[in-house]
Amino acid sequence: MNLKKIGYFLKQAFKNMARNKVMSFSTILTVAISLLIVGTFVVFIVNAGIFIETQSNKTQLSVFVDTAYTTAEAKKVGTELEKIPGIATIDYKSKEDALKEMIDKQGGESGLESILGDENPMPHTFIITGKTNLELESISASAKKIEGVYKVDYAKDLADKLTSIVNAVRVGGIVAVGILFLIALFLISTTIKLSLYAKRKEIQVMKYVGSSNSFIQGPFLASGMLLGFLGALFASIILFVAYKFLMDWAKNVEFLNLTFQGGQIAGIIAALLVSGILVGAFGSYLSLRKYLEV
Amino acid sequence: MNQPAIVRLENVTKVYGNKTIGLDHVSTNIHKGEFVFLVGASGAGKSTFLKLLFREEKPTSGKIYVGNKNISLLKTKELNMLRKNIGVVFQDFRLLEDRTAYENIAYAMEVLGYMKKDIMDRVPKILKKVGMQHRQEHYPQQLSGGEQQRIAIGRAIINSPKILLADEPSGNVDPSTAVEIMDIFKEINSVGTTIIMATHDRFIVDQLAKRVIELKKGQVVRDQEGGRYTYES
Structure with a gap:
C-alpha cells in the first residue's frame, strides 16, 4: 500500500x-x-x-459530645468510640480548637469573639473515618449508644x-x-x-x-x-x-x-x-x- | 499444432444452480494465436464457455487450464493476473456512460494503477488502432453501436492481453459495421493474440473461415478447422 x-x-x-x-x-x-x-x-x-x-474522601463521621462535658469526660467518650469495630482513624478536636476554627473561618472582623466572650458553644468532636464507607452506618449506630454523645453527623448517603x-x-x-x-x-x-x-x-x-x-x-x-x-x-x-x-x-x-x-x-x-x-x-x-x- | 495449448478444457461440465446445463463434458485445446468461433443456438453453452475462461463462473467438474494453470485453483492475486491477460468484449459493450471514449479506455489502465504518463502515451495508440481517434471526446450515447463496440474492443486490448474473448461482438451492429469490427479482430489476431468469439453471425464465420467449435446443449458437436457456420436452427 x-x-x-x-x-x-x-x-x-x-x-x-x-x-x-x-x-x-x-x-x-x-x-x-x-x-x-x-x-x-x-x-x-x-x-x-x-x-x-x-x-x-470527605465521607467521615463527626461525633459531637455533649457541650457540658469537660475535656477529660470527652476523652472517656473517645475511649469508648475506639472500641467500635470498623474504624480506620479517629481524631479528636477539642471545644477550643473547634471554636478557633470557626472564628478563623468567619474571619477576624466578624466580631464573633467579642459577642461570645468566654462562652464556647462548640462541642468536643471526634472525627472518624471508616475502613470503608459501608461501615459508616454501623459505626454511627454504635456511637449514638455511647453516653455523652448527643449527635452523630455524616454525609450519609450523598456518595x-x-x-x-x-x-x-x-x-x-x-x-x-x-x-x-x-x-x-x-x-x-x-x-x-x-x-x-x-x-x-x-x-x-x-x-x-x-x-x-x-x-x-x-x-x-x-x-x-x-x-x-x-x-x-x-x-x-x-x-x-x-x-x-x-x-x-x-x-x-x-x-x-x-x-x-x-x-x-x-x-x-x-x-x-x-x-x-x-x-x-x-x-x-x-x-x-x-x-x-x- | 505443436505448440502447447494456451487454453485447455478437460472434461468440463458446468451445471448452474437451477440445474440448467451450461457445458456438458467438454474437452478441447486452443493454441496460442488461434482464432476460434463458438457457434450454436442460444443456450447451447457459448457464453458459459467464455465465462468459465475468465472465471466469472467456476466449472462444476473438470479442469480448465489457461497457460499452465488450473484456473479453478487460482488465488485472488493469480486470478487478477489471469484477467489482466484476458480481454473481454460483450454484445452490449458495457461502457461507462459518464465517461468519454478516451476515458473509458483510460479507465482500464487507471484501475490497474498505471502512471498517468503511460496512460496518456498508450490510449491514443489504441484509439487509432480501433479507428476512433476522431471520436475520443464523445460519450457512449453520442456514438453508434459500431463505434461503441470499437471503444469496448480498445478497452479490452489496452493492457495487451494474450487472449481476447468476445461474446457476440457484432450482435448489436449492422452487417457492414460488423465486417469493419471483424477487421479489427483480425488485426489483433495477426499479432499473436488468441481470439475466442461466440457468434450468431453466419456471414462472418463463413467469410473468415477459421476454426469453428459448434455447441449443442452444452456439448461439442463439431470442431472444424476452416469451418463454416452450418448450424441450422
Whole structure:
C-alpha cells in the first residue's frame, strides 16, 4: 500500500461523497449525533467519577459530645468510640480548637469573639473515618449508644446516591451508545451500498481487467472512513465547546471540584475520532462483503 | 499444432444452480494465436464457455487450464493476473456512460494503477488502432453501436492481453459495421493474440473461415478447422 494508492482512494472517496451529497450529509449528521451522545456520556461518567471520589474522601463521621462535658469526660467518650469495630482513624478536636476554627473561618472582623466572650458553644468532636464507607452506618449506630454523645453527623448517603445515579447512567449510557453505534453502522453501510450500486458498472469493468481487490474496495472503504471521521469531527467540535463552557461554569461552583482538564477532553475526542473511523471502516466492510463479489 | 495449448478444457461440465446445463463434458485445446468461433443456438453453452475462461463462473467438474494453470485453483492475486491477460468484449459493450471514449479506455489502465504518463502515451495508440481517434471526446450515447463496440474492443486490448474473448461482438451492429469490427479482430489476431468469439453471425464465420467449435446443449458437436457456420436452427 503506497501513498499514491491512498491518495487515489481518498480522491475517489471525496468524489463519492460529492456524488451522494444528501445521503452523505445525513450519514455524517447521524454519526455526529451518535458520537456526540457517546461523548457526552463519557464526559458525564468521567466527571461524576471525579466528583464522587472527592466526595467519598470527605465521607467521615463527626461525633459531637455533649457541650457540658469537660475535656477529660470527652476523652472517656473517645475511649469508648475506639472500641467500635470498623474504624480506620479517629481524631479528636477539642471545644477550643473547634471554636478557633470557626472564628478563623468567619474571619477576624466578624466580631464573633467579642459577642461570645468566654462562652464556647462548640462541642468536643471526634472525627472518624471508616475502613470503608459501608461501615459508616454501623459505626454511627454504635456511637449514638455511647453516653455523652448527643449527635452523630455524616454525609450519609450523598456518595451512595451519587454512585447509584452514576451506575444507572452508566448502564443506560452503554445501552444507548450500543444502539447509536448500530444506527451509525447501519447508515454508513447503507451509504456505501448505494455508492456500490451507483458504481456497479465501474466495478464490473475493474473486475474484468483484473484490478486488485484493494483497488476495487479501497475507495469504498475510504468513503466509509471519511464519513465516520467527519461525523466524529463534528461531534468533537461541539463536545469540546460544550465541555469548555460547562467547566468554566463548574469552576465557580465550589462543591463540584471540577475544572477544565485538557488531557481529559483530548483523550475523549481522540477516542471519538478513532471510533468514527472504525465505525466507518466496519460499516463499509459489511456492505463490501455483502454486495461486492470479487 | 505443436505448440502447447494456451487454453485447455478437460472434461468440463458446468451445471448452474437451477440445474440448467451450461457445458456438458467438454474437452478441447486452443493454441496460442488461434482464432476460434463458438457457434450454436442460444443456450447451447457459448457464453458459459467464455465465462468459465475468465472465471466469472467456476466449472462444476473438470479442469480448465489457461497457460499452465488450473484456473479453478487460482488465488485472488493469480486470478487478477489471469484477467489482466484476458480481454473481454460483450454484445452490449458495457461502457461507462459518464465517461468519454478516451476515458473509458483510460479507465482500464487507471484501475490497474498505471502512471498517468503511460496512460496518456498508450490510449491514443489504441484509439487509432480501433479507428476512433476522431471520436475520443464523445460519450457512449453520442456514438453508434459500431463505434461503441470499437471503444469496448480498445478497452479490452489496452493492457495487451494474450487472449481476447468476445461474446457476440457484432450482435448489436449492422452487417457492414460488423465486417469493419471483424477487421479489427483480425488485426489483433495477426499479432499473436488468441481470439475466442461466440457468434450468431453466419456471414462472418463463413467469410473468415477459421476454426469453428459448434455447441449443442452444452456439448461439442463439431470442431472444424476452416469451418463454416452450418448450424441450422
